[in-house]
Amino acid sequence: MEAQQTTESAPDELQIPTLVRDLLRKRGLTDEAETRRFLEPDYLRDLADPYLMTGVEAAAQRIAEAAAKKQNVAVYGDYDVDGIVATALMKEVLEMQGLQPITYVPDRYEEGYGLHLEALKQLKADGIDLVVTVDCGITSVAEAAWARKNGLDLIVTDHHDVPEVLPQAVAVINPKQSGDKYPFKELAGVGVAFTVARGLQKLTGKPPEGHEKWLLDLVAMGTICDVMPLVGENRVLARFGLLVLAKTRRVGLVALAQSAGIDLDKVKAYHLGFMFGPRLNAAGRLEHANLSLDLVTTKDPIAAQQMAFKLEELNAQRQMEQQRITDEADAQAAAQSDDPVLVLADPGWSHGVVGIVASKLAEKYHKPTLILQVMGESAKGSGRSAGGYNLIEGLRSAEGLFHKLGGHHHAAGFTLPTASLEALRQALTQHHGSVASGLAARSSREAELPLEDLAELDWQLFSAIEMLEPFGSGNPQPTFGADKLKVISVDTVGQRKNHLKMKLAGESGIPYEGIGFNLTEKYPNLKSGQIVDAVFFLEQNQFNGRSSLQLVILQIQ
Numbered sequence: 001m002e003a004q005q006t007t008e009s010a011p012d013e014l015q016i017p018t019l020v021r022d023l024l025r026k027r028g029l030t031d032e033a034e035t036r037r038f039l040e041p042d043y044l045r046d047l048a049d050p051y052l053m054t055g056v057e058a059a060a061q062r063i064a065e066a067a068a069k070k071q072n073v074a075v076y077g078d079y080d081v082d083g084i085v086a087t088a089l090m091k092e093v094l095e096m097q098g099l100q101p102i103t104y105v106p107d108r109y110e111e112g113y114g115l116h117l118e119a120l121k122q123l124k125a126d127g128i129d130l131v132v133t134v135d136c137g138i139t140s141v142a143e144a145a146w147a148r149k150n151g152l153d154l155i156v157t158d159h160h161d162v163p164e165v166l167p168q169a170v171a172v173i174n175p176k177q178s179g180d181k182y183p184f185k186e187l188a189g190v191g192v193a194f195t196v197a198r199g200l201q202k203l204t205g206k207p208p209e210g211h212e213k214w215l216l217d218l219v220a221m222g223t224i225c226d227v228m229p230l231v232g233e234n235r236v237l238a239r240f241g242l243l244v245l246a247k248t249r250r251v252g253l254v255a256l257a258q259s260a261g262i263d264l265d266k267v268k269a270y271h272l273g274f275m276f277g278p279r280l281n282a283a284g285r286l287e288h289a290n291l292s293l294d295l296v297t298t299k300d301p302i303a304a305q306q307m308a309f310k311l312e313e314l315n316a317q318r319q320m321e322q323q324r325i326t327d328e329a330d331a332q333a334a335a336q337s338d339d340p341v342l343v344l345a346d347p348g349w350s351h352g353v354v355g356i357v358a359s360k361l362a363e364k365y366h367k368p369t370l371i372l373q374v375m376g377e378s379a380k381g382s383g384r385s386a387g388g389y390n391l392i393e394g395l396r397s398a399e400g401l402f403h404k405l406g407g408h409h410h411a412a413g414f415t416l417p418t419a420s421l422e423a424l425r426q427a428l429t430q431h432h433g434s435v436a437s438g439l440a441a442r443s444s445r446e447a448e449l450p451l452e453d454l455a456e457l458d459w460q461l462f463s464a465i466e467m468l469e470p471f472g473s474g475n476p477q478p479t480f481g482a483d484k485l486k487v488i489s490v491d492t493v494g495q496r497k498n499h500l501k502m503k504l505a506g507e508s509g510i511p512y513e514g515i516g517f518n519l520t521e522k523y524p525n526l527k528s529g530q531i532v533d534a535v536f537f538l539e540q541n542q543f544n545g546r547s548s549l550q551l552v553i554l555q556i557q
Contacts, residue, residue: 002162012037017455019449020464023478026448039467041236043213048233049201053182055171059155059196060203062130062170067097067204071129076104077116077293078135079284081225081277085218088296090157092215093197096130096206102128102270105289108352112380113406113413115140124152131168133157135222136190138174139406141167155197159189161392161408184233186389186474190222191237214239216247218296219332220470223279223300224269227410229474238470239486242267255304256280259312269470278356282314285352318353323355325349329371333361340436341428345372345421346381355382355411362386368394368432372421378403380415388439389432410473420513447481447535452480453505454506457549462538478556482506483533490528500526504522504534504551513541516553525555532557 014036025056028034037046051057066073073094077087087103094101103121107115123131130153137144138158144167147154154169154462162177173192175182187195194215201212220241224359228234246264248254254277257264260275283291291314296305325348332344342361348493349357354371362369362384368391372381385391395414399405401424404415416424451457457480472478488503488511500523514536516523526532534556541550 016467017461017464019461020468020478023448023468023502030456037252038102039236039240043240046236047198047231050195050202052180053175053195053199054177054180055155055173056196056199058411059132059157059171059173059204060199062153062427063094063097063099063132063200064204064459066130067099072127073099073101073130073132074104074123074128075101076119076123076131076133076136077114078305079105079289080135081186081292082189082222082282083135084280084284084289084292084296086193087190087293089190089197089215089218090132090193091297093193093200093323096266097200097204101132103293105284105293107288108284112404112415114404117143117146119145119478120152122152126401129153130155134193135159137167137169139163139167141165143167144169152503157189157192159187159408160406173195183484186229186232188219188223188226188228188233188234189524190219190226191228191234194219194237213240217245217250217253220269221247221272221276221280224272224470225280227273227473230269230470230472231474235470235475238269238472242269242272242470245272247400250296251301251304252298252307253508255301255308256295256311258305259308268524278318279311280309280314282311282318285350286314318356322353322356322360325371326360327355329357329361330364333365333369339425339429339539340432341370341389341419342365342367343372343425343428344370345374345381345418346401347374349373350373351380351382355384355413358382358384359557368428370381370424370428376419377418378415383407383411383412383414389435394428394431397431398424400487401427410434447479449478449480451480451482451506453508454485454504454512455510457512457538457547462540462549465538479535479537480551481535483531485532485534487526487528487530487532490526494530500553501527502553504532512551513548514551514553516556519553519556528557 024035028427029038038516049490075087076084089235091103100136104119109178120143132155134157136158137156138160144154155171156169159175162174166172174184175187197212220238223238230238245267256279262271262275271532280292283289291307298304298475322431328335329344333342336342351373358369358371368385368389369383370383372379383391390409391412395412401420402414402416404414465478485504485506488505490502493499493501498518498520500519502514503511505511534553536551537548539552541548
């Protein structure tokens, strides 16, 4: 398995196997300096001056004033992972300034997403002087107007797409707003909150320089779980955040890792997106997100273990509910096979779970997908994009249909009259048709790196690919393609026998272990001796203390 990989470089160039160099070129990294910057991110070099972001300096000054006057401050967040960790981060940052902030996360079912007038009224009645939002508030024009009129100062920090009319507040912080000079626009809500933290640090010297890096575990969590593109500043924040997470001081995250069976020393972006994220989201989907916020912020190891166990239970419930809704929505989707955008609705689908189902079906059908719960005269749901379609732009083409709408390119949440569902389906069909020529083709996966033979796969190549991590949106895990592979053996594994375990060999005859997750149903007739073409990515498999390279099969022909 130790075939020799040629390495392409001049004396002062990075030592990169030719295959990886070709991949970087395909992804637009042709300049040596840009390539080095990507492969060797630098925390101090790659994060821009926080004061370049509109409103950060004004927000820092108002928070410093609140600390000097010992005023009462509330952090108002959201119930998804990005909102939870952004709330925890902002709370911790305000405590570093000498404040004792309270937190407020709305109830998904009783209140829904965003800044709510009744909540602001209650905070004002409770003696709060300043509210700092995280991951929400950019569309809250009426709520901000009430706060201004009633002497409740408001700082809005958000990352969602910006409407034409902005709320009036002490500071409105969102790198996407017109005229903002911050060079990177795709931060998560927690990334924007971290920029405010750096702005405060610049003004007050708190925390001491370098100590803010202990916040990066939260920043990585929100950035990866909110599916932000892992390029530019996000790549830096995620890369260093994973290093911080490996030695996190947060007993809640340690307990959650233990309950999920995650080794923090080996944590990768995958674990955040598919193991940490769903568990932290489960509280808000089934009960209240305060459970997850309490877990992230607790200093008590015993309480942390109890909360992690509770989240494990809730996540198991969520998985069962998700599977039921997915099966029912899948049946509906089959009846809408001609629609370029799927709009699926049912009274029995909890709107706390529909976002995950939308992701599953968008991936399966390679179509933007909206899943809604019908609640009498109104319907509430979530959408996920696919194929390069700008989902929020598509929904805004029918903005008059919605009671509430928010989101970004890849995901959105909304409420509209049930009677408008058919009009929405027609509007999205029309909008998708108007932009279809500029979208990526909805086709099967194509390998980025074609191989002559599996023997090209070796540890040098694997190590070079690891330099590209963390993988995620905007920086996907590189896929390989190989033709005329012989199936040496094949078996079904897993509790439901839904995974394919196989051995494949190319012309060299060297066998490679392969695993195809959830592929049993897709390839029921695969047999030993067959010749196949395969698309896969490469991972390290450890068993009984022995490491080997394993193919994670994505597609077989």
